[in-house]
Amino acid sequence: MTADQVIDVARNAIWAIIECSAPMLVVSVVIGLIISIFQTVTSIQEQTLTFVPKFIAIMAVILICGNWILTTLSEYITELFNSFITYAG
Numbered sequence: 001m002t003a004d005q006v007i008d009v010a011r012n013a014i015w016a017i018i019e020c021s022a023p024m025l026v027v028s029v030v031i032g033l034i035i036s037i038f039q040t041v042t043s044i045q046e047q048t049l050t051f052v053p054k055f056i057a058i059m060a061v062i063l064i065c066g067n068w069i070l071t072t073l074s075e076y077i078t079e080l081f082n083s084f085i086t087y088a089g
Contacts, residue, residue, distance in 0.1 A: 001087045009080070009087070016076040020069045023061050031057045 035050045062069075 005087055012076065012079075016072060020072055023065045023069075024058050027057050027061045028054050 031054050032050055035053060039045060039049065
C-alpha cells in the first residue's frame with residue numbers, strides 16, 4: 001500500500017465521519033445557541049437546561065437522517081472492502 005493510497009483512505013474516512021456527524025452537530029449548536037440566548041434574556045443560569053432540548057433534537061435528527069447516515073457509511077465500507085485487493089497488493 002503506497003502513501004497515496006493511505007492518504008486517500010484516510011481522507012475518505014474523515015470525510016465520511018464529517019458528513020455523517022454534521023447534521024447532529026449543526027442541530028446541537030443551533031439548539032445550544034437558542035437556549036443560551038433564552039438564558040441570557042431571562043437571567044436563568046441553569047447549566048442542565050440545555051441537555052433535554054439537545055437530546056430530543058438530536059434523537060429527532062437521528063430518526064430523520066438515520067437511513068441516509070447508514071447508507072453513506074455502508075457505501076463507504078463497501079467501497080473500502082471492494083478496494084481491499086488493490087490496497088493489499
